[in-house]
Amino acid sequence: MDAPSYMLSKIAEKDNLSVYELFFGPNHPGMHGNFGYVLEMIGTEIVKVRPNAGHLHRGFEKLMEQKLWVQNLALVPRICVVDPDPNEVAYCTAIEKIMGVEIPDRAKFIRTITLEMSRLTSFLMGMGALVAALGLYTPMYIMMADRDLLLDLFEWLTGARIYHIFNIPGGVRNDLPDGWVERLNEVLDILEKRLLEYDKLVFENPIIHKRLKGMGYVSKEDAMKDGITGPNLRASGGAFDVRVDDPYAAYPYLDVKVITQDGGDALTRAVQVRLEFEETIKLIRQALKEMPEGDVRLNLGNLSMLKVPKGEAYAKVESSKGEFGYYVVSDGGLKPYRVGVRGPSLPAGLLYAQKHLPKMKIDDVAAWMASLAICPPDIDK
Amino acid sequence: MKMQKSDVIKQLVDRGNKVYDLYENQIALEVKKDNLLNDLVFLRSIGFEHLSFITAVDFIDEGEFEVVYHVWSYTHKIHILVKVRIDRKEPILPTVNNLWEQAQFYEQEVHEFFGIKFEGNNDLSPLFLENWVDIPPLRKDFDTREFSIRLYDAEVDGGDI
Numbered sequence: 001m002d003a004p005s006y007m008l009s010k011i012a013e014k015d016n017l018s019v020y021e022l023f024f025g026p027n028h029p030g031m032h033g034n035f036g037y038v039l040e041m042i043g044t045e046i047v048k049v050r051p052n053a054g055h056l057h058r059g060f061e062k063l064m065e066q067k068l069w070v071q072n073l074a075l076v077p078r079i080c081v082v083d084p085d086p087n088e089v090a091y092c093t094a095i096e097k098i099m100g101v102e103i104p105d106r107a108k109f110i111r112t113i114t115l116e117m118s119r120l121t122s123f124l125m126g127m128g129a130l131v132a133a134l135g136l137y138t139p140m141y142i143m144m145a146d147r148d149l150l151l152d153l154f155e156w157l158t159g160a161r162i163y164h165i166f167n168i169p170g171g172v173r174n175d176l177p178d179g180w181v182e183r184l185n186e187v188l189d190i191l192e193k194r195l196l197e198y199d200k201l202v203f204e205n206p207i208i209h210k211r212l213k214g215m216g217y218v219s220k221e222d223a224m225k226d227g228i229t230g231p232n233l234r235a236s237g238g239a240f241d242v243r244v245d246d247p248y249a250a251y252p253y254l255d256v257k258v259i260t261q262d263g264g265d266a267l268t269r270a271v272q273v274r275l276e277f278e279e280t281i282k283l284i285r286q287a288l289k290e291m292p293e294g295d296v297r298l299n300l301g302n303l304s305m306l307k308v309p310k311g312e313a314y315a316k317v318e319s320s321k322g323e324f325g326y327y328v329v330s331d332g333g334l335k336p337y338r339v340g341v342r343g344p345s346l347p348a349g350l351l352y353a354q355k356h357l358p359k360m361k362i363d364d365v366a367a368w369m370a371s372l373a374i375c376p377p378d379i380d381k
Numbered sequence: 382m383k384m385q386k387s388d389v390i391k392q393l394v395d396r397g398n399k400v401y402d403l404y405e406n407q408i409a410l411e412v413k414k415d416n417l418l419n420d421l422v423f424l425r426s427i428g429f430e431h432l433s434f435i436t437a438v439d440f441i442d443e444g445e446f447e448v449v450y451h452v453w454s455y456t457h458k459i460h461i462l463v464k465v466r467i468d469r470k471e472p473i474l475p476t477v478n479n480l481w482e483q484a485q486f487y488e489q490e491v492h493e494f495f496g497i498k499f500e501g502n503n504d505l506s507p508l509f510l511e512n513w514v515d516i517p518p519l520r521k522d523f524d525t526r527e528f529s530i531r532l533y534d535a536e537v538d539g540g541d542i
Contacts, residue, residue, distance in 0.1 A: 054509035061494075062519055097404055224455060225430050227483045238455070245458045246406050314407060314451060314460060316433070327449065327462075329438055340436035342451065347483040350508075380509060 019047060022362070026055040030133055030366025033081070035376030037353060041362065049357045051350050056380035064339045069095065070168065070303040072336065076326075077163040079341060080378045083122035085115050086319035087326075088167040091339075093248055094315035094328040095169045098308050103298055107171035108250040109291040113184075114157070114166060115249065115317070116284045120191065121150050122320035123277045126373050130270055131202050133366035134211050139201040146194055149187045156180060169306060171297030181288060188281050195278060203274055212267035216356045216368050219264055227347040230322025232372055235272035236264040242318035254286055266371035273373075307334060319344060321373040343378025350379065384427070384457045392427065396420070409462040417465050418475050421450065424463070425480065428456040435477075435487035437495045441521040444469045446497060450477070467497070476502035494519035 025036030036052035060079060064072045076091045077084030089111055096103060103111075128143035151161040157180060158164040158173070166173050202208055218228060220237040233240060241258045243251040259275045261268050300306060310332040316325035322344030329338040349372075356368060390408060393400050398420065399411040412420045433451035440447060450463040467474060476499040478485040485504070491497050492505045496517040499505065507513065516523050530537060 051508075054507075054511060057509040059518070059525075062523075062525060066525070225481065227432055227434075227481070229431075240455050245455070246460065312409070312462070313404065314433075314462060316460075323433065325433055325451070327436055327451065338438045340434070340438075340449070342434040346434075346486060350486045351483045 018042070023052070024362075024365055025052070030369075032129060032369060032374060033376040035349070035379070037357070037365065039357070039362070039365070044362050046357050046360050046362065046365075049353050051353055053350070053376070053380055056377050058381070060381050061339055061341060064336055066335065068304055068334055069306045069308060069336060072339070073165050073168060074163070077165065078377070079343065079381055080319065080321075080324070080375055081162065082125045082375060083118050083320045084163055085118035085167070086317040086324040088165065089115060089249060090315045090317040090324055090326040091328070092167045092169050093317070094313045094326045095308055097313035097315060098311040098328065098330055099169070099300075100309075101170065101298060101300070103171045104295040105250070105292050106175075106294040107296045107298075108253075109287055110172045110176065110296060111167055112250040112254070112287050113284055113291075114154075114164070114172075116280050116287070117150055117153065117184075119280050119320045120277065120284075121147050121154075123273050123280070124150075126320065126370065127198070127202070127270070127273055127277075130367060130370035131208070133370050134207060136202065136205070136207065139198065142194070142197070142201075146191060149190065153180065153184055153187060156183075168297065168303060170300045170303075171295070173297070175296045184284070184288070188284060192278070192281055195274070198274065203271060208270065209267060211364070211367060212270055212371065213265060215266040215360075215364060216269075216352070216371060217265045218352070223264075226351060228322070228352070229344055230318065230320070230373075231272045231276055232269055232322065232348065234258065234260045234276075235269040237262045242316055242323055246316065248315070248317060250287060253290060254283065256283065266368065269371045269373075305334070307332065308336075316342070321345060321375055321378075324378070341378070341381055343375070343381065345374045345376065346379050348372040349374040349376060382456075384459075386457075386459055389427075389457060389459055389461075396423070403462075406458060407460045407462070409464060411464050411466075414465055414467055414474065417463075418477070418480075421452075421463065421477060421480060424452055424461065427454075429454040429459075429461060431455060432477075432481040432484060432487075433460075435484060435491055437491050437497060437519075439469075439495065439519065439521045440466075441469070446472050446495060448474060448491065448497065472497040473500055474498070475500050478502055493517065496520065 019042055022039045022041050024039050025031035026034040034055035038050040038052050039046050040048040060075055076087040079087050124143045124147040128140040132140040155161050158166040218236050223233045223236045239258050239260045243256045308330040312329045314327045316323050325342035327340035331337040390400050401409040403409050429452040431453040436449050438447045445466045448465050453460045488499045488502050489508050493507045494517050
């Protein structure tokens with residue numbers, strides 16, 4: 001008997017006794033992006049986990065040292081595909097901090113609106129991925145269709161659906177076009193109404209409760225010291241939000257409500273996203289109402305000749321997955337000296353995988369990943 | 382209890398460190414390699430419990446690496462860049478993975494991209510690059526263009542550098 005078929009028959013015969021390795025990803029329907037876990041399995045139960053990162057490593061940090069300040073704007077949104085705007089804003093904010101300039105108020109509000117729209121698209125994608133991992137494909141299709149309404153608005157505003165490259169050092173590229181705000185209001189109304197449908201299809205669905213309850217518990221203390229941020233931290237009871245604690249863009253002028261829950265498990269995190277989705281819609285309406293008139297960008301001269309003075313800054317943004325940070329060092333030249341990126345997914349994706357996944361069944365891995373909103377591109381960079 | 386930024390700066394200066402007041406809610410702290418663990422433990426004890434990430438900067442002209450530990454306090458709402466300079470020829474630092482568990486992966490990353498060793502960290506295996514043979518790629522003396530030409534044995538035709 002040759003080796004492969006011998007292995008298979010051995011597993012089939014002694015299901016409980018033989019340990020085998022299973023590659024969950026990089027090419028797997030339940031995996032988000034090209035990332036993988038090498039799972040050591042007994043039967044259908046996981047024994048040990050080895051994260052298999054690097055398939056998405058594109059060398060952005062090195063590449064950014066070789067491009068002009070403004071050219072890098074085409075690179076940064078690609079670090080997180082589903083929630084691109086926080087990258088642009090964090091990178092631009094870091095540059096503005098080093099230069100010591102403050103952007104016009106209207107630009108701050110437009111940045112805030114695009115950030116919150118990006119959060120909505122990411123939440124829709126995240127909720128869709130979670131329910132699809134549990135076999136509920138219909139709500140996922142509805143959510144993807146709803147996400148497209150927002151992408152249409154992004155296309156109208158910036159010319160691009162996913163990578164907008166809309167924020168630039170000194171503000172945003174252009175003002176809101178005529179009729180855009182009205183359409184945004186319509187879309188927000190549609191999304192708000194749709195939430196009731198999501199509630200029926202997803203959040204009141206017994207399958208969701210049965211599968212997610214108790215899965216992947218994170219306590220507040222663990223989350224705070226292990227670097228878990230954003231909705232995951234707030235679902236464990238930590239009332240912390242970068243938008244409130246270290247405000248940027250127009251958040252100092254807005255009333256951001258920090259929602260917290262105490263559960264700390266996957267079900268609580270799923271509900272957390274739904275609650276924050278509702279709050280984000282309100283926040284966009286608030287920003288639209290309070291948006292002042294005026295300029296949308298500073299005149300910093302020819303941006304492709306932009307020189308940022310010697311210095312360093314760390315700027316962070318509350319993305320849909322947690323704290324997104326850019327550490328920018330300048331030596332006064334035409335290119336950054338060093339850009340370091342802090343993605344929100346690393347603590348959950350690498351550390352908590354090793355804590356949570358052992359003893360879990362193979363069926364739960366995709367749902368567990370989606371519940372922690374793990375986005376591998378920002379681990380690999 | 383929430384401390385003001387000036388109080389935090391005063392406490393750090395009293396410990397004999399160099400502190401730079403960078404921006405609102407952000408300060409930079411220069412520490413010595415031998416004091417690194419003491420200072421990080423001290424920062425944690427006064428409420429800086431969140432480690433954002435660890436990164437490094439290659440100051441090749443000065444012959445030094447600068448490793449930066451980003452810590453944030455949920456109580457005081459202050460971000461501190463804890464910076465430590467080490468010799469480029471002998472890049473060794475003590476590990477902090479017993480202070481913060483996630484530091485394990487940041488240290489693996491910094492080791493992979495800069496070649497900095499972390500004493501006490503037993504697993505510095507590469508996370509991202511497969512079969513990497515050259516010098517660590519985020520060092521300033523690593524030339525991507527020259528590397529690609531060498532790796533693929535390419536004939537150079539045009540290009541702007």
